[in-house]
Structure formats: C-alpha cells, structure tokens
Amino acid sequence: MKLTKGDLDVGYMPFGQNLSNLLQLCLLYKLGGVYMDTDVMMLKSFSKLNKSIGTQTSDLGSKNWSRLNNAVMVFDKIYLLVYKFIEEFALNFNGVGACVCRLRLISSVIRRMSNQGT
Template sequence: MDPGSIPLFMNLSDLTRLAVLYKYGVYLDTDIIFLDDITRLRNAIGAQSIDPKTKTWTRLNNAVMFFDINHPLMREFLQEYSTTFDENIWGHNSPYIVSRVIKRLGNKPGYNFTIYPPDAFYPVNWIKIPKLFKKPANIREAQWVEKIVREISKGSYMIHLWNKITRKIKIEEGSVMYSLISANCTICRNITNSHTL
C-alpha cells in the first residue's frame, strides 16, 4: 500500500484503532485524563462539536469510543476504511470516518449507540486548551480557573489533552490543567516539570 503524503505509521495507527475497537470494544487515545467513572459507558461516542442553532453534532471524534465487542457499527467503520481509503488527506481514514459512517447510517435500526455531547469527553476543544496550562496572573484569573475546574469536573467523564497541540506546553502550577491532573491522574508525578504524559 502506498502511504501517499500521510506517513505510513498514521494510516496503520488508524487501522489498528478500528481493529482494537472491533475486537475489544474500547479505544482511548493516550492523552486522556479520566474525571469520572466510565464503567457505565456502553456503545458511546462523543461529539467534538455541535451546531449552536440546531444543537446537532457537526463533528464526532474517535479519541474515545466504547462499544460492545463486534458491534455492527465497527464493521461499518472497517468497511468504510477499506473502500474509501485515501492516503493523501489527513483525517480521512480515521477521525472523519466516524462522522461519515454515522451520518450515512442515520437512525437505521440495529446500530444502538449514544452520541454524547462535547462536554462529556471533549469539554475543551483543541483551539482553547493551551490556555488551561497557564497559571492565573491575578485574582480574577484565579477565580476563572476555579470556575472552569468545577465545570469540567462536574460535567465531564474525561478531558482530552490534544497532545499534538499541547505536548510542548509546560503545565503551570495553579492552572486548570494542574488542578485537574493533580486530582485525577494516578500516574503523574511532578507534572510542572514536563508535559510528557
């Protein structure tokens, strides 16, 4: 297979993600911090964005997916991958495949699953997340940090760190991310020195 302009490891990673999901029922990116119990999630996928007017999803994200083993939707994802593979468009073979397949299936019977709102799995999008790594500079910003930590902790199962964007950003003590990771990450030590989770 010619990997085209997308590195081969990315295409293989996309295919591996789908195979793992089909065979084992769960796929999670490694840049996820859990904030709540996920054991009750079943046949679940998260919306990354919604239309502000219609409140319907505009993009689903495949960084977090929980499905029954051999769920029929997983076969649809694998079929879509094999029939529409494009080695030259970033995201076509994995992140966007989920939205394409689910949009095409609509409410077709036999595909029981739940689409969770962005706040459940992706409470902060990739554009805004760098701000969460910065410590507050004054009382007003400290109050904002406390408010955001409460909101995310109350309404989200997890937070996606968007590592491609944040991997070189230092987690500053007192920041939203420092608070969330300190309270929820069981393997993180000395998080202010580096952000290589």
C-alpha cells in the same frame, strides 16, 4: 470559526498514523471495550458508558454534533457500527496519507446509517 463548525481540512496524515487508527478499530471490533487516546483526560468513570463515541464539534445550543472523533470510543465486541468504520476505511483509504479515519470517517458512517434507519 471553521474549526468550531468542523469545516477545517485536516490535511495530510502519515501512513503510520492511518494504520494506527485502523488497528484501534480492528482491536475494538474484535475485543470490545474502551479506546481512549493518550491525550484524553478522564474525569468520570466510563463504567456506565456503552456504545459511545466522542464529539469533535457540536452546537452548544442544540447539543447536536457536527463531527465525531475516535479519540474516545466505547463499544461491545463484534459491534456492527465498528465494522462499518473498518469497511469505510477499506473502501476509501488510498494509501497516500489522506486522513480517512479520525475526523471524517466516523461522522460520515454514522450519518449514512442514521439516514438509512439502521
């Protein structure tokens, strides 16, 4: 039940994996385009997607997300939201393996920006 609600603590993440997550955000910011994890299976064309991000958990009834995931991201280059992801990473990563990028960072940045009306 915790997993479907997005309340599960993801625990430790190796430094290299955090660095990889940061690199994918930097490349997406600088170049734009599609980022997709290697374990994602594409069933339809992404050609009509723009400014999109994958959902980690959502309510099937309301279709509202509770947690997002950076396994699939489609953004224009130099896009403000991607910059905010990088900024959040820089402000919160403590270097000891805390998982700051994948499950919490993306969702918290979008929630904060939504609350600010940006």
